[in-house]
Amino acid sequence: MKTLRLILFALLLVGLAPAATVKTDLNRERLDTLFERLKDTVFPFEAAAIEGLIWNIWTHRGVTVIDQNMTLGILTMNEEKLKSSLSHFDKVVRLDPNFAEGWNKRATVYYMMGDFDASVADIQKTLTLEPRHFGALSGLGLIYDALDKPAAAVKVWQKALEINPHMQSIRHRIEEIQAEEKGKGI
Numbered sequence: 355m356k357t358l359r360l361i362l363f364a365l366l367l368v369g370l371a372p373a374a375t376v377k378t379d380l381n382r383e384r385l386d387t388l389f390e391r392l393k394d395t396v397f398p399f400e401a402a403a404i405e406g407l408i409w410n411i412w413t414h415r416g417v418t419v420i421d422q423n424m425t426l427g428i429l430t431m432n433e434e435k436l437k438s439s440l441s442h443f444d445k446v447v448r449l450d451p452n453f454a455e456g457w458n459k460r461a462t463v464y465y466m467m468g469d470f471d472a473s474v475a476d477i478q479k480t481l482t483l484e485p486r487h488f489g490a491l492s493g494l495g496l497i498y499d500a501l502d503k504p505a506a507a508v509k510v511w512q513k514a515l516e517i518n519p520h521m522q523s524i525r526h527r528i529e530e531i532q533a534e535e536k537g538k539g540i
Contacts, residue, residue: 381411389486392518401520412455412484420449424459431463439463454483458490470497488518495524504531 385408392404413428414421427442440463446456461476474497480490491514498507508531511524 385411389517392520398520405518405520415450415453417450420446420453420456424456427459431459431466434466436463436467452483454480454487457483458487458493461490461493465493465497470501473497486517488514488521491517492521492524499527504535507531
């Protein structure tokens with residue numbers, strides 16, 4: 355019975371592959387347009403709406419088992435049930451190793467657990483799959499900041515701001531670091 359379920363599951367995934375590819379291509383086009391709009395807008399409310407659309411595309415794969423695990427992973431992460439969350443995101447990256455947001459969410463859980471090495475590895479995978487992932491860049495900056503590597507943090511955050519200039523908390527943290535460095539005479 356277990357073998358039959360595995361075969362049916364494999365057939366389901368194979369059957370979804372062409373549709374997932376078409377959806378991925380459409381999402382790429384939508385993301386290209388959204389990133390252009392994000393750079394061009396000067397209105398904070400519009401930037402927030404565009405960010406929300408980007409995150410929505412990033413978070414939903416269009417494959418039921420993956421989307422369910424993403425949702426459960428996010429819910430358990432928000433409840434700080436990190437082992438459970440990690441298990442869900444492990445399933446996501448195992449089922450679809452080309453799903454950048456699966457890697458990013460798992461990187462976030464690793465960060466929350468204090469495993470910066472694992473987090474950085476997953477962030478690097480995220481950025482390989484989606485170089486414009488301003489959330490992953492922001493997370494990498496947080497790790498560098500926590501490790502007292504302010505120059506590295508600033509460099510990564512500046513790259514994030516080139517992609518999404520509306521990340522005010524990052525902009526403020528860069529200003530704080532630069533003021534601290536200036537105060538030290540560096």
